Amino acid sequence: MNPVFADLPVSVFEIMSGLAQRHDAINLGQGFPDDPGPQDVRRKAAEAVLDGWNQYPSMLGLPELRFAIAEHYRHWQGLAFDPETEVMVTSGATEALAGALFALVEPGDEVVLFQPLYDAYLPLVLRAGGIPRFVRLEPPDWRFSEEMLARAFSPRTRVVLFNNPLNPAGTVYGAQDLALLARFCVEFGAIAISDEVWEHVMFDGRAHVPLIGLQGMRERCVKIGSAGKIFSLTGWKVGFVCSAPAILRVLAKAHQFITFTTPPNLQAAVAYGLGKDDDYFVKMRGGLQRSRDRFVAGLRALGFPVLEAQGTYFVNVDLKPLNLNDDVTSFCRRLVAEHRVAAIPVSAFYASDPIRSVVRFCFAKRDATLDAALERLAGIMPRTA
Numbered sequence: 001m002n003p004v005f006a007d008l009p010v011s012v013f014e015i016m017s018g019l020a021q022r023h024d025a026i027n028l029g030q031g032f033p034d035d036p037g038p039q040d041v042r043r044k045a046a047e048a049v050l051d052g053w054n055q056y057p058s059m060l061g062l063p064e065l066r067f068a069i070a071e072h073y074r075h076w077q078g079l080a081f082d083p084e085t086e087v088m089v090t091s092g093a094t095e096a097l098a099g100a101l102f103a104l105v106e107p108g109d110e111v112v113l114f115q116p117l118y119d120a121y122l123p124l125v126l127r128a129g130g131i132p133r134f135v136r137l138e139p140p141d142w143r144f145s146e147e148m149l150a151r152a153f154s155p156r157t158r159v160v161l162f163n164n165p166l167n168p169a170g171t172v173y174g175a176q177d178l179a180l181l182a183r184f185c186v187e188f189g190a191i192a193i194s195d196e197v198w199e200h201v202m203f204d205g206r207a208h209v210p211l212i213g214l215q216g217m218r219e220r221c222v223k224i225g226s227a228g229k230i231f232s233l234t235g236w237k238v239g240f241v242c243s244a245p246a247i248l249r250v251l252a253k254a255h256q257f258i259t260f261t262t263p264p265n266l267q268a269a270v271a272y273g274l275g276k277d278d279d280y281f282v283k284m285r286g287g288l289q290r291s292r293d294r295f296v297a298g299l300r301a302l303g304f305p306v307l308e309a310q311g312t313y314f315v316n317v318d319l320k321p322l323n324l325n326d327d328v329t330s331f332c333r334r335l336v337a338e339h340r341v342a343a344i345p346v347s348a349f350y351a352s353d354p355i356r357s358v359v360r361f362c363f364a365k366r367d368a369t370l371d372a373a374l375e376r377l378a379g380i381m382p383r384t385a
Contacts, residue, residue, distance in 0.1 A: 012119065012348035016332065020342035026373045029332075029342040031167070031313045033364040037233040038280070041273040045236075048265035057264040059256050061089025065271040069225075069240050072274040076281075077199075077210050085245040088252055089267060091259040092237030093197045093226040098124050099254035100193045100222050100241070101159070105130040109158035114144065116168050116349030118195070121161055130159070134351060139318055139358055140307050142169040143177065149184045157190045162211065165198040165311030168349050168360045172202050172310040175209050186216040191247070197226035197239075200281055202311035203289040212242065219244045222251065227270040232284070232364070238262055238270050288313070288364060295363040298374040313364035316346060320357040328356050335359075339376045 016029035036042065060066065063083070070083040081087050090096040097120065105111060107129030113121055114135045125132055133152045135144050162181060165172045185192050194211040202208060212221035225240040227233065241251060292309055299306050299317060309315040319328060326334065328345040336342045343361050347354035363370060 012344055016336065016342045016344055019333070019336045023336055023340050025336045025340040025342045026369060026376065027342045028361040028363070028365070028373055029344045031362045031364065032234045033232045033313070034366055034369055035232055035364075037231055038273065040276075041231055041233070041269050044272045045265050045269035048268040052268055053264050055264075057261055057267065059261055060252060061087070061262065062264060062267040062271065065089055065267045065274075068271040068274040069242070073210075073242065077208060077213065079210060079213055079242070081242050082245070086242055086248055088241040088248060088255060089262050090239040090241055090255060091262045092228070093195065093224050093239040094120050095237075095255070095259055096224045096239040096241045097121070097161075097193065097195065099251055099258055100224070101125055101128045101130065101161075102258075103250045103254040104159050104191055104193070104222075104247075106158070108156070110154060110156040112149075112152045112157055112160040112190070113351075114162060114166070115351060116166075116346055116355070117161075117351070118163060118167055119349065122351050125161070131156075132351065133157070136350075136353060137166075137169065138355060139169070139316070142166060142171040144180075146180060149180065153184050153188050153190070155188070157188045160185055160190050160192045161195065162192060163195040163198075164209075164211070165202055167198065167312050168314055168316065168344070168346055170307070170309035170312045170314050170316060172206050173209075174206075175214075178209055178211050178214055182211065182214040182217050185220060190220070192217065192221045193224065194221055195224050197224065197229045198312045199225060200230050200285065201288060201313065203285065203292060204310070206310060219246075222247060227266075227273070230281075230284075231270070231273050236266050236270075238266050291363050291365065291367070291370065294367065295361070295370045295374070298370065299361075299377070302374065302378050304377075307358070309363075313362050314360050315363050317359045317361065318357050319359060328359055332359060335377075335380065339379050341373050341376050 020027040066083040066087040069087050070081040073079040101124045105128040111125045111130040112133050135148050135152045199208040212223045223242040227238040304317045305321050307316040332345045343359045346358035347356050
């Protein structure tokens with residue numbers, strides 16, 4: 001039995017979602033909308049099942065989807081990818097991450113990780129034989145500096161795994177931050193795996209800056225995207241990988257022995273969706289921003305210290321000023337058991353030296369869901385006075 005996985009705790013998402021179900025709680029822990037997603041995209045998937053090809057598609061993905069991905073990134077981010085040699089479809093972004101790490105990391109290679117980090121990152125790095133080197137980010141800004149990167153990078157650095165916008169912090173990193181990271185990647189000869197699944201989910205007029213588009217990064221970056229996040233269809237598990245041909249050829253060899261391919265009907269529907277008018281993407285972003293603002297206003301009215309949410313589905317609350325008697329994990333368990341609202345302790349996203357005062361809520365919900373959660377959260381405040 002492999003100790004990398006055997007010794008790992010059960011995912012915090014699984015634990016909190018299980019508690020939410022047990023206590024009939026409103027689940028603001030796991031990051032999924034309570035909306036069915038765009039009907040026209042779902043209809044295309046259904047039509048493709050009934051009328052389309054349901055046998056193995058190309059390992060790299062349906063040609064129509066690879067061309068749609070390349071065109072989408074040309075239109076939205078000014079990137080030029082060859083759909084035949086630089087684009088691949090995977091069964092979700094997590095599979096894309098796993099394949100990239102297994103393909104690029106040799107035992108003993110160092111991998112730079114930024115924590116708080118998505119919970120799949122560290123187990124996959126360890127399974128690939130990598131040695132993690134952590135950059136520890138802190139609230140309220142969750143920024144990194146040149147000094148922090150200098151402590152993490154070394155001559156043994158092989159890969160940097162970076163998430164932008166950053167889950168769970170909800171932070172969006174711009175050109176200046178990314179240029180600093182790119183400079184270190186070039187200087188140390190590292191390949192960046194850039195997890196950009198939230199690239200369309202950012203607010204207040206922000207525009208996504210792709211790491212692969214920065215100077216020196218075109219030949220040393222793996223860009224990963226997700227249809228699930230773009231179309232609020234998290235269960236579809238359709239991911240995108242874009243990189244230079246020499247890297248993609250290696251990634252494809254890992255992909256063929258992990259899932260090999262992805263359901264063709266979902267690929268056909270995503271190809272259609274990526275070609276939708278700009279209005280869809282603008283309205284999607286605007287709707288989520290409105291939900292963020294509604295929930296944040298409600299939290300602040302109740303007295304919760306809310307941190308800025310620049311992107312993703314998530315908003316964080318720093319409980320430190322409330323002088324709670326229990327730690328953040330105990331708080332989340334009490335919240336779901338006594339007040340029937342599930343949240344996630346951000347301490348679960350740290351491999352070491354965690355921040356122990358921050359709680360993450362998912363706001364990608366209907367107004368009625370958010371309002372009901374706020375009503376229940378009001379009951380906890382007298383205990384924090």
